[in-house]
Amino acid sequence: MPEVAYEATATGSQRRRPIEWLRTLYRRDNLGGLLTLGDLQPLALPGESYKLAFTPGLLAQVFQRPQQGQAAEPLLPDQAAVLGGQDGNRGGYLRSQTMKADGRFPATDADDHWWIPSGQSFFTNDPLDAAATELAQARQHFFLPRRYRDPFGQEAFVDFDANDLLMTETRDALGNRVTVNVNDYRVLQPSLVSDPNRNRTEVAFDTLGMVVGTAVMGKPAPAPVEGDTLTGFVADLTQAQLDGFFDAADPHATAAALLKDATTRIVYDLDRFWRSRDANPDKPDKWEAPFAATLARETHASSPLPPQGLKIQLSFPIPTALAGRSRKRYKPKKARFRCVMVTAGFLLGRITSP
Structure with a gap:
């Protein structure tokens, strides 16, 4: 069955159109890094997901300003300066060339595709902890994530009670805290929150x-x-x-x-x-x-x-x-x-x- 690009108009009676492209990379069981696309180890620990946001065809068709009697004006003449990067005025998207260069995506992937990263979760609160330390903490606490890093590199932290059942506090990158003062273990929910x-x-x-x-x-x-x-x-x-x-x-x-x-x-x-x-x-x-x-x-x-x-x-x-x-x-x-x-x-x- 012929395939139609996401941004294109379908012609004919039967066509196949991709509506979403999502890839997930898993972590190594020793927490030493991400596995290559398609690989999985026994613990199946999620690493990071990537969702396709822009294709070259979509950017060329949508992000332009028509001008009468002249060629259309591109709204993103320097795509990398706007879409890529983690600064406050950047989009945080990842270019397919970058993903191929560091081995996360296959070398056969097409260029100039922009992906949305999900961010990553970790099993210790300290970003400087080595993989062995993180693995030891994960084994002691049922592999509960304790730290989350968003696509812009900002980190949030989660604390659990002594039994690793319920959360007791969350902290964002600015130090804002939401604290569970009292947990009701009968219903396994917080009953007093600050x-x-x-x-x-x-x-x-x-x-x-x-x-x-x-x-x-x-x-x-x-x-x-x-x-x-x-x-x-x-x-x-x-x-x-x-x-x-x-x-x-x-x-x-x-x-x-x-x-x-x-x-x-x-x-x-x-x-x-x-x-x-x-x-x-x-x-x-x-x-x-x-x-x-x-x-x-x-x-x-x-x-x-x-x-x-x-x-x-x-x-x-x-x-x-x-x-x-x-x-x-x-x-x-x-x-x-x-x-x-x-x-x-x-x-x-x-x-x-x-």
């Missing part, structure tokens, strides 16, 4: 391990208390509390008691369908789908309330049978609904207040 500014976010999990509450907090003591808190927050609600919320004419009446001083709360009613079907086995029109409601405060618990009191936003995603699409109603207190729909992640419509 951002680079040391502001904290806490999460509450229910018995099933689902997130039911969040609290955005300020910095730890001795800094002033700011934001919200999960103190007094009840993760698992009783059926009476669920019914009182979902069946209320105005859910705002019970929202504040459920939210407490948290920033958000998710109220799940997972057994709603089974209960409604058991109660009305011969009346399918009375069967109700399970869903969850999100409660979100508009004013932090540590801040003074506005004159009209605390406002809590409520949202109710309603699942449908249309290929996973759902409707979501947002209900601020004393608001009128208009058509509001979430389709494939987009919120359509609006809410107006009287």
Whole structure:
């Protein structure tokens, strides 16, 4: 079957067009370097991937400015000065000639193809560690990557707990840290995290391990208390509390008691369908789908309330049978609904207040 270039227009009834070209080089088992393309050793340790971005034909056809009565003006007269290199004004792409010269790509490859490198991961935090040191660390820590180098040579670091189960901190090239202050080993997820500014976010999990509450907090003591808190927050609600919320004419009446001083709360009613079907086995029109409601405060618990009191936003995603699409109603207190729909992640419509 004839093959058509990626940027060309196909003619005829049957043609084959390459839509993606991805190559992966693996590391040697002794971590002494990258293997040649197509080689693999027993540990199959990923080294670096390369994705084709520009071909000579694509650059010649797309990156030019037509001029009436004159030859087209190339927008990249010196491709290497713009696409290649790792400086701040360079693209970070790798030219096929470079890849062939250092043995990463076969000598038979065509010239002037530009590839996007993925970056590499390493098993120690110190870039100066020898391959033998890195291998020893990898064997002691289940071959968990501890350092990542992006295509521009910038490095990020990851720390794990003593059992190599969960991350405890990440650091980028500028020294910004995201720290996991508390890990919940029951659900194997972090429950208290500090951002680079040391502001904290806490999460509450229910018995099933689902997130039911969040609290955005300020910095730890001795800094002033700011934001919200999960103190007094009840993760698992009783059926009476669920019914009182979902069946209320105005859910705002019970929202504040459920939210407490948290920033958000998710109220799940997972057994709603089974209960409604058991109660009305011969009346399918009375069967109700399970869903969850999100409660979100508009004013932090540590801040003074506005004159009209605390406002809590409520949202109710309603699942449908249309290929996973759902409707979501947002209900601020004393608001009128208009058509509001979430389709494939987009919120359509609006809410107006009287």
